Amino acid sequence: MSVADLPRSWPQPEPEALELSERLAASLRERIAASDDGWMPFDTWMEAALYTPGLGYYAGGAAKFGGAGDFVTAPVVSPLFAWTLARDVARILRAGGDTVLEFGPGDGQLCVELLQELAELDALPEHYLLLERSASLRARQEEALQALPEEVRRRVYWLDAPPQDKVRGVILANEVADALPVRRFQRTEDGVLELGVELADDGGFRWGTRARDDLAGHVAALETVLGRRLQPGYESEYHQQLPGWINVLSDSLHWGICLVIDYGYPRDEYYHPQRRQGTLMCHYRHRAHPDPFLLPGLQDITAFVDFTAMAEVGQEAGMDVLGYTAQAHYLMGAGITQVLEARMRAADEAASLRLSQQAKTLMLPGEMGERFQVLGLGRGCEEALAGFSMYNRLERL
Numbered sequence: 001m002s003v004a005d006l007p008r009s010w011p012q013p014e015p016e017a018l019e020l021s022e023r024l025a026a027s028l029r030e031r032i033a034a035s036d037d038g039w040m041p042f043d044t045w046m047e048a049a050l051y052t053p054g055l056g057y058y059a060g061g062a063a064k065f066g067g068a069g070d071f072v073t074a075p076v077v078s079p080l081f082a083w084t085l086a087r088d089v090a091r092i093l094r095a096g097g098d099t100v101l102e103f104g105p106g107d108g109q110l111c112v113e114l115l116q117e118l119a120e121l122d123a124l125p126e127h128y129l130l131l132e133r134s135a136s137l138r139a140r141q142e143e144a145l146q147a148l149p150e151e152v153r154r155r156v157y158w159l160d161a162p163p164q165d166k167v168r169g170v171i172l173a174n175e176v177a178d179a180l181p182v183r184r185f186q187r188t189e190d191g192v193l194e195l196g197v198e199l200a201d202d203g204g205f206r207w208g209t210r211a212r213d214d215l216a217g218h219v220a221a222l223e224t225v226l227g228r229r230l231q232p233g234y235e236s237e238y239h240q241q242l243p244g245w246i247n248v249l250s251d252s253l254h255w256g257i258c259l260v261i262d263y264g265y266p267r268d269e270y271y272h273p274q275r276r277q278g279t280l281m282c283h284y285r286h287r288a289h290p291d292p293f294l295l296p297g298l299q300d301i302t303a304f305v306d307f308t309a310m311a312e313v314g315q316e317a318g319m320d321v322l323g324y325t326a327q328a329h330y331l332m333g334a335g336i337t338q339v340l341e342a343r344m345r346a347a348d349e350a351a352s353l354r355l356s357q358q359a360k361t362l363m364l365p366g367e368m369g370e371r372f373q374v375l376g377l378g379r380g381c382e383e384a385l386a387g388f389s390m391y392n393r394l395e396r397l
Ligand SMILES: C[S@@+](CC[C@H](N)C(=O)[O-])C[C@H]1O[C@@H](n2cnc3c(N)ncnc32)[C@H](O)[C@@H]1O
Pocket: 058, 065, 073, 074, 075, 076, 103, 104, 105, 106, 107, 110, 131, 132, 133, 134, 137, 173, 174, 175, 176, 179, 180
């Protein structure tokens, strides 16, 4: 796939961006050609496309979030997200926490707005830690933090690795799990094949399959817990890195809560018979599509997450599964209506209209309200989260 495959009505990349993408594609081509069987597992492709230093989507310098970028996340849609989340974060900090740790802070907006609101609520943490694997995003976060007064900004630290001193307080990860590279599989009549990437005759990339026993074993175990066999031809994702990542969150938490917010489903819905193509999704300039080979390094590649798997790993790691609900219900429970009313009263007509539109984007089922889910994990923390007070669907996991 190349720029020639980009639909004509889509924005074309700038020449410099295209050059970077071609460099990344060339290095991927070389790696595939040099491999024993002319094939690259999909998780290796996704890792390279997103994180190759200087060239990968998250490792390059281009705008990703918002109008000029490729997609929006809840903190980018509206400060209402951070202002509302701040209510639950403040609750935990007042109950004995002193730190917030945010994984994958993106452009830093959630951090800035959360700290501003926590200052208003007189519940500032002693430390706000950011763990970001992209150097270019870290630079953006540093820039965004200039909006904060020095007294607040000095509480923020970047970590290069999970904290050695475990956190007492809150761990947040909004849209991070979906960016973890996934393996892909295809069920056949009599087995399971791993989906990966081969070189196409036109110099581009195409899907190819190989037999891999370990992945077949994972899918067999999955079918056992589902209590049914997936249909021949069924394709989906296996999140090999998810358990390790949840364990990192767990190992980072001494006392408090951990909120994982993302698009995903409980396991039985994730592997629903009708979801025959899996959940892989790519974003290029606000166009969502399923082709991960388009313009390597210039588009985001994501997969929905299996919330049941995350809850199970959290539980095995000794955390309590506190809640699971749709983003809309979480925000309602946490008080978005009151936050919105108060902000609208203080705003002029245009700003007030903007806020109510943003609230719709965060809340409506056809927008982010249902697609995004919130999983709450906790350790030693008795404090109830308001976000799960309205509609906790733990039994769905
Ligand atoms: C889709 S963006 C979400 C950004 C932000 N949380 C938001 O909601 O706007 C994914 C973020 O996760 C980061 N990331 C991906 N894998 C990570 C990991 N293993 N640890 C920390 N950050 C990670 C990416 O670099 C990026 O900042």
